[in-house]
Amino acid sequence: MLMRFGLDIAPLDLDLTLGCGQTFRWRPGERGSWTGVIDDQLVRLSAANGRLAVEVLPGRRDADELVSCYLRADDDIDRIQAVLAKDRVLAPGLKRFRGLRIVKMDEWECLGSYILATYANIPRITKMIEAVSNSFGDRIAGGIHAFPRPDHLARVSASHLRRLGLGYRADYIREVCAYMDEEWLGRMRSASYEDLRKELVALPGVGDKVADCVSLFGFGRLESFPIDVWIERALVRLYGQKGSYSRLRRFAASRFGDCAGYAQEYIYHNERARSGACAFLRK
């Protein structure tokens, strides 16, 4: 049963939020709409006279909360922007990113997705996630499938996963699948950011960067600051900062505090826009 409803989530820019690399399952449609998967639901989002128009299939009782939570409707964007406006480097470009929301993905889907994301570009990551979902995820509607559950994926052979184009990531994700369970996930949800991070880094195929992405987009820790090649370049260019991951991480923590996650996204999108890496930012 298709559900339709409206939400008041402002400010919100769907292109910035869904289009360039936080999450990999959204596709742009007509008139600025986006279609994607949240957990076990197919969702279409579009802006309609000041509100967010939502369509959900197959639809479930708490669909409105599902979408609100995913887009972090409760984040105080004004406060975050005010905090980051004190940074002389970030201040001039801040308003442009007001509608960018950090998403809150399912924890396992985020972890699995970012293990696949290592040393690949966004088009390829999108393709890998599509392939494992279509092959091993529960069917939602039409040809759309949820991200596969870990217990299911753990039973798939490594060679099968390699055939889907995962390369060396196939072994990592299988090992992590076998380790996943609700007890661990529950413990991590209530852990401190530093403890969560340590546990994540201990997983095979998870290093500093993936652990920070999963902390941020999966477990909702806004103090997390993932450093990939784009951020590394930007920190040199904007702040003259370079060095090891842990050194750059400390710099970000002291400079951006509990808004580090949003600062990271602003810097990431700005850096990619400069080089024309993301079509939605070129306008």
Place this chain on the structure above:
DNA sequence: GCCCAGGAGTGTG
């Protein structure tokens, strides 16, 4: 063909 990618693991100095 070339270069790069939301890197991680391992070994060495």
Place this chain on the structure above:
DNA sequence: CACACTCATGGG
């Protein structure tokens, strides 16, 4: 701590 090397492969 810093490097150096390997891993596997598609996209631009």
